[in-house]
Amino acid sequence: MTTDTSKGRAPSIRDVARLAGVSHQTVSRVLNDHPSIRDSTKARVQQVMDELQYRPNRAARALVKGRSRTIGVISASSTQYGPASSIAAIQDASRAAGYYVNTANLTSVDPASIEAAVEHLLDQAVEGMVVMAPQSRVFDTLAEMSLDIPLVTLQSTGVHRERALSVDQIAGARLATRHLIELGHRDIYHLAGPQDWIEAEARMRGFLEEMGAQDVPTTAPILGDWTANFGYHAGRELLRVRDFTAIFSSNDQMALGLVHAITESGLRVPQDVSVIGFDDVPEAAHFWPPLTTVRQDFPELGRRCIALLLAEINGEPSSGYSRSLQPELVVRASTAPPFRP
């Protein structure tokens, strides 16, 4: 007779049941904290489970319950500070809630690539999805696929049926712009992000709104690609004209490139040109000069995102969280009143 669990397979509830002298169902009840189990029975079963190093089989449970306890994350640019912070928070929050997280990276934003990522997650039978791909095209593609699981998006406009959660980019951009105007600047450029990024568009809108509200004439924003490299080259280009005293960059990396170009040309930040960024990456405080910027709380975003998603998955009333987080102006040394000869 088979005395041991030496069958190669991991022990199952029936193995536990046999050794504990109960039925497999009783073991199942112990696992699920059923109320009417005698304490002595429960203890005995649990002891056998420890001895056998029993571990419930998730696949079997998922099969019978029809639920995978897994959520999917679709993310572009997950190597960047902001998204990476949010993802880390999402993973922590999910794990705390007993959910597993499966991430699919988007290498490009063409529909085929997006569909592949979604299919990958659906194969996993994810119960919900978080989308952290800020290009508007992604959402168009997603909308066409008509998924029937809850969907929460970060960094989106939320024009489709999905729940959107984000830091208020427009408010942040207005904060940055107002700061420059209040310092006395009138000739302000905006170095924006890529046109099809929702966040880039929102920040640009905030910039234009605030400039309009304060009656400051504006020039057309420059469209960048988020990289320090682009900021550097845009800066060199801009310096050939030099009809400005301040630049609002749509993220910190491009601001870094701008400062690089400005410093290299012999001008000084902030005496000759003020530069303000967006995001407040951890290094921004140590750029030279330390960068004035707008801080976003990425981890909090990730946590709220999971709270919202899990609530929707479990059909709970939507939690009292506000859908929009407020960004915060961080004034450092890269902005100052304009020099007036």
Added chain:
Amino acid sequence: MTTDTSKGRAPSIRDVARLAGVSHQTVSRVLNDHPSIRDSTKARVQQVMDELQYRPNRAARALVKGRSRTIGVISASSTQYGPASSIAAIQDASRAAGYYVNTANLTSVDPASIEAAVEHLLDQAVEGMVVMAPQSRVFDTLAEMSLDIPLVTLQSTGVHRERALSVDQIAGARLATRHLIELGHRDIYHLAGPQDWIEAEARMRGFLEEMGAQDVPTTAPILGDWTANFGYHAGRELLRVRDFTAIFSSNDQMALGLVHAITESGLRVPQDVSVIGFDDVPEAAHFWPPLTTVRQDFPELGRRCIALLLAEINGEPSSGYSRSLQPELVVRASTAPPFRP
């Protein structure tokens, strides 16, 4: 009679079988590309699958096969550029190979937290694990847990039984140190990472080795915490003595902080002090001055890691990959010959 798939549950192979007029086993064979299936049959089945939007149930398959097709990643500091890049590459490579990835973050390095992360992944029945937590304590804890699944580690010494894969940190550190010595520096400080990080220790070793090999006397390295903030404060401290002409920082962030402190004190990089970093984060080229550093190919590391892990999972002969990647010196403007009065 149940005409449709309107049972609420997703369609199963039996639903497909019924509509296609075959047995469920034939459907299973179509799914698994069994050779002896008539083309006409295969086409018919596939058509029904499309109509029903049939999607194989991973849980059921995992249950019967006893394999989850999932690998786990344990990672500390996943918000940093290096680890984040490797993780992204790991996810891409795994997806390409038909595997799913589950990530667990380490918020702290105490044994309880590590065990919790491992348990979380084990609950998922992962077939292999990647560990990207560079503190040596993590590996000690892991070794005690005696897992019986393949384990590949990045950034480790590989003294335990697991496979280790990493960029050759010692060689990189020697590269950086030699660069400074060749420029003519003799009074060189090393700002190291935290003592219990394997990489920090390796870089420190490389530094000391090269200094020794070139017969340059050394001072004791300073132990930092990787942050720009620490670099800044260490720099301020160091400047009170000023008995050096160059500093080799164990990563780019701390180098940034160093440069901040040096510049702030009125000295210039590289004329008065040369600074060299490690990692080559994308922004390093636009620090002021652009940072000389040592580049590591993080994505390649992730890819090789998965190649190695999957080979081990599938019992294949270990691939021809070398276990160690060579880093590369990137000379920019933050290093120069020392000023001699």
Added chain:
DNA sequence: CTCGACAATGTGACCGTGCACATTCCGAGT
């Protein structure tokens, strides 16, 4: 014409867990 080999397909059991529905046990109420 028969037989065998192989291609094409079908049948039933099984993986580990949870659910619906028994069944047994035991004490309280009448």
Added chain:
DNA sequence: ACTCGGAATGTGCACGGTCACATTGTCGAG
């Protein structure tokens, strides 16, 4: 003593695939 009811536990099946083992069909060799 007898019924009743709820607590404690057991029985068998279902979930959606795959596997081992039939079963049938087809065709060429002897």
